[in-house]
Amino acid sequence: MAEYTITLVKEKRSFTSEETATLLDALIRAEAAPDAPCGGHGTCGKCLVQVKSEKYNGVQKACQIHTDCDMEVDTSLKATGHSLLTTGVERKIPIMPMIQHVAVKGKRCQVGRSDSEWELLQMALSEATGRRASDFTASPAVISSIYSFMEGHNREAEVILCKDRVMELAEKGKKCYLAAFDIGTTSVVGYLLDSVRGEQLAVTSRLNPQAQFGADVIARSDHVLQNGSGDELAGCIRRALNEMLGELTRQIGIARKDIYQISVVGNTCMHHLFMNISPASLVHAPYNPAVRENMMCLASEVGLAIHPEGTLIFLSNIAGFVGADTVGCLIASDMEHRDKMTLMIDIGTNGEMVLGNKNRMITCSTAAGPAFEGAKIACGMRGAKGAVDHIEMKDGEIVYSTIGGGEAVGICGSGLMDIVAMLLKEGFVEDTGRLMDPDELEEENAVKHQDRIIKVDGKNAFKITDKVYLTQKDIGEVQQAKAAIAAGIVLLCKKMGIQETDIEEILIAGAFGNYMRASSACRIGLLPPELLDRIHMIGNAAGEGAQIAVLNEVEYDRSASLHERVEFLELAADPDFNDTYVDELMFLDESEYQFC
Numbered sequence: 001m002a003e004y005t006i007t008l009v010k011e012k013r014s015f016t017s018e019e020t021a022t023l024l025d026a027l028i029r030a031e032a033a034p035d036a037p038c039g040g041h042g043t044c045g046k047c048l049v050q051v052k053s054e055k056y057n058g059v060q061k062a063c064q065i066h067t068d069c070d071m072e073v074d075t076s077l078k079a080t081g082h083s084l085l086t087t088g089v090e091r092k093i094p095i096m097p098m099i100q101h102v103a104v105k106g107k108r109c110q111v112g113r114s115d116s117e118w119e120l121l122q123m124a125l126s127e128a129t130g131r132r133a134s135d136f137t138a139s140p141a142v143i144s145s146i147y148s149f150m151e152g153h154n155r156e157a158e159v160i161l162c163k164d165r166v167m168e169l170a171e172k173g174k175k176c177y178l179a180a181f182d183i184g185t186t187s188v189v190g191y192l193l194d195s196v197r198g199e200q201l202a203v204t205s206r207l208n209p210q211a212q213f214g215a216d217v218i219a220r221s222d223h224v225l226q227n228g229s230g231d232e233l234a235g236c237i238r239r240a241l242n243e244m245l246g247e248l249t250r251q252i253g254i255a256r257k258d259i260y261q262i263s264v265v266g267n268t269c270m271h272h273l274f275m276n277i278s279p280a281s282l283v284h285a286p287y288n289p290a291v292r293e294n295m296m297c298l299a300s301e302v303g304l305a306i307h308p309e310g311t312l313i314f315l316s317n318i319a320g321f322v323g324a325d326t327v328g329c330l331i332a333s334d335m336e337h338r339d340k341m342t343l344m345i346d347i348g349t350n351g352e353m354v355l356g357n358k359n360r361m362i363t364c365s366t367a368a369g370p371a372f373e374g375a376k377i378a379c380g381m382r383g384a385k386g387a388v389d390h391i392e393m394k395d396g397e398i399v400y401s402t403i404g405g406g407e408a409v410g411i412c413g414s415g416l417m418d419i420v421a422m423l424l425k426e427g428f429v430e431d432t433g434r435l436m437d438p439d440e441l442e443e444e445n446a447v448k449h450q451d452r453i454i455k456v457d458g459k460n461a462f463k464i465t466d467k468v469y470l471t472q473k474d475i476g477e478v479q480q481a482k483a484a485i486a487a488g489i490v491l492l493c494k495k496m497g498i499q500e501t502d503i504e505e506i507l508i509a510g511a512f513g514n515y516m517r518a519s520s521a522c523r524i525g526l527l528p529p530e531l532l533d534r535i536h537m538i539g540n541a542a543g544e545g546a547q548i549a550v551l552n553e554v555e556y557d558r559s560a561s562l563h564e565r566v567e568f569l570e571l572a573a574d575p576d577f578n579d580t581y582v583d584e585l586m587f588l589d590e591s592e593y594q595f596c
Contacts, residue, residue, distance in 0.1 A: 004067055008032060009050075009074040017067035023049070024063040024212075031236070032075055033209045034062055050074035091332055091548065095198035098162050098311075098553045099176050099260045104128050106155045117146040121166070125159060138166040139309060145169060160260065163553075167260060167309040176260045177201070178550045179248060179306070181241060182325065182543035183266035183274060184208060185217060185349050186373050186382065187511065188240060189543050192248040195260070198551045202251035204244050207382070209236045210273065215375045216349050217269035217321075221279035234276035238303045245306065259306040262299055263550035264314045265542050267350060268323035271314060275302065286570070287320040294560045315549055315559055319568040321365035326352045327562050328545025329509050331555055333538060335361060336565070340504040341496075343489065346542065347513045347526075349373055351485040354566065355492040355503070362495050364569040366484040371477040372413035372512050378456065378471045381410035388415035388468065389515060393426050396448055400464065408468045414515040419470050420478050421520035423462060424587055428453075431589040433479045435460040435472050482526040483584040488571060489528070490580050495569050500528045509541040525588045 006026055007014045017026035024047055027034040034047050047062040053071035062073075104124035109115045115123075122133035149157060149169040157169040160176060168174075178193040185208060192202040210233050213223045224230040249256055264274065268289045272279045277290045299310040315324035326346065330336065333344055338357045345353040351368040354361055374380035374387075381387050386409035391400035400415070402408050411419065423429040427442050428449075437460065438450035452463045461471040493500050506527065508514070514537050522529040549556040571577045 005070045006067055007072045009072055010076050019066060019068040021067050022063055023065050023067055023073065026067045027062055028212050034075065034212045091334060091544065093548055093552045093555060095196065096552050096554060097178060097195050097261070097550060098556065099178065099195050100161045102128050102159045102161060103172065104157055104159055106150050106157065108155065118143050121146055131164065135164045136166060137164060142166050142168065142309065162261065162311050167307065175258065177254060177258050179245060179259050179262045180543065180546035180550050181262065181264045182328065182540060182546055183237065183264060183270045184325070185267065185270060186211065188244065189540060190241070190244040190248055191543065191547055192252065193547060193551060202248045204247040206240065206244065209240050215370045215373065217267065218283060220273060221269060221283045224273070224279055225283070230273060230276045230278065233273045237274050242303065242305055245304065256305050257307045260310050261550055262304065262306065262310070262312045263546045264312065265324040265328035265546045267325050268317045268320055271317055271324055275314065282320050289317045289320050292317045292563045313549065313556065316563045318363055318563045318566055319365070321350050322352050322363050322568065325542035326354065326363065327559050328542035330354065330562055331545035331548050331559050332541040333507055341498065341502055342505045342507060343503045344507040344509060345485070345513065346509040347372060347485065348510055351488060353488055353492065355496055360496070361565065362492055362567045362569055364488050364492055364571050366488040366571060368481040368484045369477065371481040372416065374410070374412050376477050377411060377416060377474045379410045379468045380416065381412055383412045383511065383515070386410065387412035388464065390517065391415055391418045391422060391464070393422055396444065408465050410468060411470070413512040414517070416478060417516050417520045417524060420475060421523035424523060428462060429475060431587045433475050433587060435462060435475060478524065479585050482524050483581050485526055486584040487577060487580040491571060491574055491576060492569060501530055503531055504534065506531055506535045507538050508535060509538050511540065513537060514539050523588065525584065529588065
């Protein structure tokens with residue numbers, strides 16, 4: 001089979017690819033991290049590249065051409081400079097990590113006895129901690145180091161423990177660091193922490209490289225099942241975390257081996273794909289996870305390069321589409337100790353939400369779709385430079401802002417919600433979602449803005465700039481996303497036996513939720529408008545929960561049982577879901593949005 005040379009202009013490197021491969025597949029294998037939210041089906045138009053060859057020239061969809069000739073490929077059309085949320089609600093906790101320092105004074109083996117060096121250390125640890133000597137464990141590598149270290153340090157050592165496992169014998173004052181990661185479907189955020197003070201020392205973030213296999217969890221799961229292996233998806237996210245660990249350590253000038261433990265959160269699918277656990281059960285009824293319990297293993301077992309004895313902890317999953325990221329949010333918000341009836345929502349491709357307080361908690365997941373992540377929207381994009389992030393009409397004029405300033409090149413999730421809310425408020429869109437014709441507009445709008453109603457593929461669209469617009473289909477995508485979340489809220493309240501007005505506080509977690517305008521969310525009916533003044537943004541609460549779990553062993557242990565204590569409501573199995581969803585497809589009419 002013929003092979004051809006692909007030269008990446010931006011990356012300044014070349015590789016070969018078989019003629020039967022698509023350029024998208026070739027870029028994935030070359031670890032060029034192309035953007036392909038639709039999973040390579042040619043429907044999203046996000047894998048655009050500039051190609052120069054004897055057969056293909058100009059801008060091409062990488063998934064629609066084959067590497068059947070030598071070519072130069074410029075990947076710089078991919079959006080860069082993404083604005084990723086790294087901060088979350090701050091909750092004060094005592095710093096009590098699993099990683100402990102125990103000072104010991106060991107004895108030498110007495111003449112006539114046969115105590116091993118390991119037994120002598122176990123006895124010293126027992127004396128220092130009050131635990132049984134037999135509780136302590138160690139790897140052969142650590143046991144091998146005991147004699148030399150103890151003899152070279154006057155039989156004194158600071159033993160670094162992970163629970164009851166000896167990780168290392170060190171000199172007094174050895175500094176240990178911790179790391180925490182939130183693996184989102186769209187983005188990944190990493191934090192470096194001081195194990196004594198709990199201080200956040202460094203932060204890094206990037207887009208999830210698994211996006212090259214599809215924007216949503218279903219597309220990525222299907223890719224694994226169709227290829228019979230999760231190695232590709234596990235490999236790319238593990239490489240990303242390894243690179244991020246390097247970035248974190250370089251920021252403060254420490255070595256990787258100084259990191260002793262990592263905690264990770266992510267939705268159930270991200271959990272399975274990272275741990276290379278088959279997602280088969282997630283995509284087949286009844287859509288249950290392969291495992292729910294907290295998982296703990298050596299970091300080296302999942303290819304992460306930190307301390308040789310360093311450990312990784314992954315928080316528990318609650319259900320098939322309510323994962324460890326929701327558990328992280330519950331920890332960060334301390335939901336199980338709240339008196340107020342609280343609704344917590346992480347709005348994303350899957351809208352996970354929990355309703356309750358210290359007495360009872362119920363959770364569900366809604367298939368909101370990727371609209372608020374910029375996918376399936378004609379001019380949609382993630383939160384990168386040039387994305388319209390907010391828009392409104394002031395004194396009859398449309399005013400908008402973009403991420404990073406400058407010319408608008410697309411629309412991100414917060415901008416999308418603002419635009420639809422504005423069009424509803426100003427009478428451009430009916431409560432059915434129909435974008436009106438120019439001759440149907442009220443006189444003032446008809447005079448000022450009738451040229452903004454344009455035709456795209458024969459249907460009405462609203463022009464924001466000459467290059468950026470919102471189509472009728474885009475409005476439909478927003479309706480479907482908001483209906484899924486709104487229906488989830490209605491049915492959670494029904495299950496809890498309360499009215500929506502009984503909700504005393506709404507906590508909005510996640511990147512999209514942090515940047516959205518609460519008034520726009522209420523105007524389109526995503527959230528109950530009566531509760532506008534009860535809405536609070538809590539940022540990247542999942543990431544905050546991951547940090548709390550690695551900094552406080554009690555919190556981590558407590559989180560291990562959350563999947564048993566939180567009730568799960570399967571919306572797809574609820575007989576009222578379809579009717580409720582259809583009802584919520586309508587936008588609010590004039591009489592319903594006076595609160596906004």
